[in-house]
Amino acid sequence: MCRERTHGRDRRRTADQRHATVSISLGDRGQTTQDFAIGIGIFLLAIAFVFSFLPSVITPFDSGVDxxxxxxxxxxxxxxxxxxxxxxxxxxxxxxxxxxxxxxxxxxxxxxxxxxxxxxxxxxxxxxxxxxxxxxxxxxxxxxxxxxxxxxxxxxxxxxxxxxxxxxxxxxxxxxxxxxx
The missing domain is CATH 3.30.450 (Beta-Lactamase)
Known part of the structure; x- marks a missing residue:
């Protein structure tokens, strides 16, 4: 048994009568705080690695005094x-x-x-x-x-x-x- 409601609004709208839905794809969305934090964290780790590894590459191969x-x-x-x-x-x-x-x-x-x-x-x-x-x-x-x-x-x-x-x-x-x- 299917009963249709007729009072109020008509549930059967045509395509022109429906509201337009806006969808944002993943490429068009805004940057979230978590994305920013992860990006900055990776960047800082990369910079720390470069500064800790680079002196050993540049330093001549001589032994220090022990x-x-x-x-x-x-x-x-x-x-x-x-x-x-x-x-x-x-x-x-x-x-x-x-x-x-x-x-x-x-x-x-x-x-x-x-x-x-x-x-x-x-x-x-x-x-x-x-x-x-x-x-x-x-x-x-x-x-x-x-x-x-x-x-x-x-x-x-x-x-x-x-x-x-x-x-x-x-x-x-x-x-x-x-x-x-």
Whole structure:
């Protein structure tokens, strides 16, 4: 049984009488807050990844200084000061002649007990021992410097304040710098 209602509006409208329905496709809709938050989140993650990864790509492939090299530089500085100390009882006073005789040659592997191959073709530990003034200049690079040539590489260093026996080169004192790389 079908009953038609006739009171009020007529339910049977023609196509021209119906209201037009507006539909928005997914491409035409507005950006929601969730869309914006997800987009910004992905963008920030991408930027953070680039800033954390890019320095490792640009940085040259050299190793930094670690604790072992720092300890080795400190041990060598103590050894040099102990071996060259004079018997006058003055702390950290070294003999310039002894320094020149023992530490001015370019290969200090045997003198300092460093690792090297038997044929001395390969040196595993590079070291430079230099007596400098407090302004950073070497006192006399021909006699008061030894080991490998140091050219501002990344190196561990240890320094001791020393004086030279019977010498006016270090007035009042100099710095014994040991660099290991």
């Amino acid at each position: 604790g072992a090299e720092t300890a080795q530089a400190d041990r060598i500085a103590d050894l040099v000061v102990h071996n060259l100390s004079t018997s006058t009882g003055t702390a950290n006073q070294i003999n310039e002649t002894d320094f020149t005789a023992r530490y001015s040659n370019p290969n200090l592997s045997a003198e300092l007990g460093l690792r090297a191959s038997d044929s001395d073709d390969v040196v595993y530990d590079r070291v430079n021992v230099t007596v400098e003034t407090f302004q950073g200049a070497a006192v006399d690079t021909t006699t008061l410097s030894g080991g490998d040539a140091y050219e501002n590489e990344s190196a561990a260093s240890a320094a001791r304040i020393v004086t030279l026996e019977n010498s006016s080169k270090c007035d009042p004192a100099c710095r014994l710098v040991v660099r290991v790389w």
